[in-house]
Amino acid sequence: MERGRDPAGAIWEAWSGVAAGNARRKVLVVDDDPSWRSLLALELQELGYEPVEASDGAEALRLLERTDCSVILLDLRMPGLDGREVLARLPAGGPRVVLLTEAGMDEVQEALERRPHYYLPKSAGRDELALMLQSLAA
Numbered sequence: 740m741e742r743g744r745d746p747a748g749a750i751w752e753a754w755s756g757v758a759a760g761n762a763r764r765k766v767l768v769v770d771d772d773p774s775w776r777s778l779l780a781l782e783l784q785e786l787g788y789e790p791v792e793a794s795d796g797a798e799a800l801r802l803l804e805r806t807d808c809s810v811i812l813l814d815l816r817m818p819g820l821d822g823r824e825v826l827a828r829l830p831a832g833g834p835r836v837v838l839l840t841e842a843g844m845d846e847v848q849e850a851l852e853r854r855p856h857y858y859l860p861k862s863a864g865r866d867e868l869a870l871m872l873q874s875l876a877a
Contacts, residue, residue, distance in 0.1 A: 796820030
């Protein structure tokens with residue numbers, strides 16, 4: 740290891756996919772809370788991803804018609820078309836879905852049973868988000 744090099748920084752760089760030569764990947768962030776969406780978008784940019792934002796389920800489905808996203812970070816509880824309805828309308832073989840929500844475990848479990856996707860509580864930190872995205876090869 741080089742003297743003076745921060746090993747945690749090297750690990751972070753590897754996790755985040757920002758290392759030289761990695762292409763930016765699009766991640767759709769779907770949440771009705773504009774502050775939360777902005778925070779996630781900023782974190783995704785810092786991790787080397789290209790965030791695409793939707794404020795509700797209907798907007799998310801419209802964006803998916805014209806934008807190729809590898810992962811969707813989806814809140815379950817939203818007014819109008821909520822996360823469960825978005826899940827029901829997604830085509831098989833579509834983007835991987837990470838439920839990023841404060842919903843109760845009963846709601847999360849029900850959504851997870853509908854099709855294979857993933858879950859992170861909104862309280863998860865940046866490291867957990869980075870690791871989840873890396874594990875999905877997004």
